[in-house]
Amino acid sequence: MVQKQEFLQLIDKYLTGQTTAAEKEQLLNFFESFQGDADEWDETVLGVKQELEDRMLGNIRQAIAEPVSNKSPKVVGLHFFRNVAAAVILLAVSGTAVYHWYHKHDQQQLTAQNKAVVKHDVDPGDNRAILTLANGTKLILDSAKIGLLSQTGNISVNKISDGQVVYSADKDQQNGPVAYNSISTPVGGQYQVVLPDGSKVWLNSASSLKFPTAFTGNEREVELTGEGYFEVARNKAKPFNVKVKDINVSVLGTHFNIMAYNDEAAVKTTLLEGLVRLTHGNVSGTLKPGQQGVINDKGIKIIDVDTDEAVAWKNGFFDFERVNIQDIMKQLSRWYGTEVIYEGKIPDDEFVGKIRRDVKLSQVLHILELSHVRFRIENKKIIVTP
Incomplete structure (x- = not known):
């Protein structure tokens, strides 16, 4: 000894x-x-x-x-x-x-x-996802050819590489009904989508994102299940909100990760850059870079973390x-x-x-x-x- x-x-x-x-x-x-x-x-x-x-x-x-x-x-x-x-x-x-x-x-x-x-x-997972258009059409992205996937009015959807789709819309488009698309990854899949405002979202496996094909009005709002990493395009006039279960994550322009799987005990939001405000019922909290908000039935707990761990999957x-x-x-x-x-x-x-x-x-x-x-x-x- x-x-x-x-x-x-x-x-x-x-x-x-x-x-x-x-x-x-x-x-x-x-x-x-x-x-x-x-x-x-x-x-x-x-x-x-x-x-x-x-x-x-x-x-x-x-x-x-x-x-x-x-x-x-x-x-x-x-x-x-x-x-x-x-x-x-x-x-x-x-x-x-x-x-x-x-x-x-x-x-x-x-x-x-x-x-x-x-x-x-x-085998390990790979780039796989299904894009569901507003009319119910489902596009299997991993087998779709690179190029134009959909064109509706002034809104186009393009697959630019294996693992990435990009939405383009006229910035001045403010009128007309709001149409929603969704992208979902299966177990063993991941994918990236560039939203109409230029914001980038990476989806981990068994996740989905619902979003409008054009951001009209005074806010940008999307809905997430599972896990996603966000790089939000800055726009002071239009805050960006992520709805996760009964939680709202509000930002102006920032980089953050949200992990919200149903089999996890808490929803975890990890901030890399910028500022994020979390709201859960009547409780709210603000994250600074290097912090994580842990939300469960006990409320919101903010802790300092190693952000590399949260985004390692990406x-x-x-x-x-x-x-x-x-x-x-x-x-x-x-x-x-x-x-x-x-x-x-x-x-x-x-x-x-x-x-x-x-x-x-x-x-x-x-x-x-x-x-x-x-x-x-x-x-x-x-x-x-x-």
Whole structure:
């Protein structure tokens, strides 16, 4: 066992980035030895355990964020906290799913390509959506050709690339009845739409957006289900409102993400730029950049967050910030179109780090399995076992 003085020296070396692989494993094993013996941790000698863990976690986040050479694998991390404690695994993932890991092993390299073929593997999601026009016509966007999709009066809809549609309308169009379109993504789909005012919306899987084909009147209003990232075109004369269930998100011009799936306990609005006002019943709150509004039946709670985690899906990643296995499985289920079944005790461990969203399901599960969780895939079902 590492002696206390030696442990303190290892902590200093770790926080300054000077530990070797062997010393890092020694340090993490020492942390893990205290998981069931919290009373044995002497804070007068070793310091406050939670503070040390938070400092170590900060180093991990910094390492993940550091840019790497294009000649090297794209390095991202998945770090495992047993009962919110020691990081016992360090992983790196490249576009071809190459993993580096530590924990009771020498440093080694594993490639998912060397694994046996998974019988019931699942491909990742892709750009898929259905556009429903005001007359009820449904256009399958993933199979539609690039070019003009619809023309109604002065309003045109064009598919300009795989994964993006753009609405164009006369800016002076103020009269006539308001017509509504909607775009919806299935489980395992995502899509981007540019609205008539130039605002951009990215939809995550199992989501939908209802919007007018031209913004008339004094406000711009859309309705969202699921999850969407918004870059709103600035227009002081016309506030932009997003209706989410019984919640209103009001902005002038800003970048924000709304996560409002029905199987989540709260609606979360995360602000990257600008200013956002949240209204839920008689309660309201204002977000500043770097803040998240968490809304549930208890009201509105505003917290400081890492905004990268909230929009990682838009940038092609799963980003876990001390997330439990149930929440991870929700994300995987939506993106890979799978059902999740738990057998036995559900692990209460938490995870920190990133995994690319463009790899097969078996590769993601393989990373998680290195953290003492077991899975098998059967007919698009993920079975989680102790």
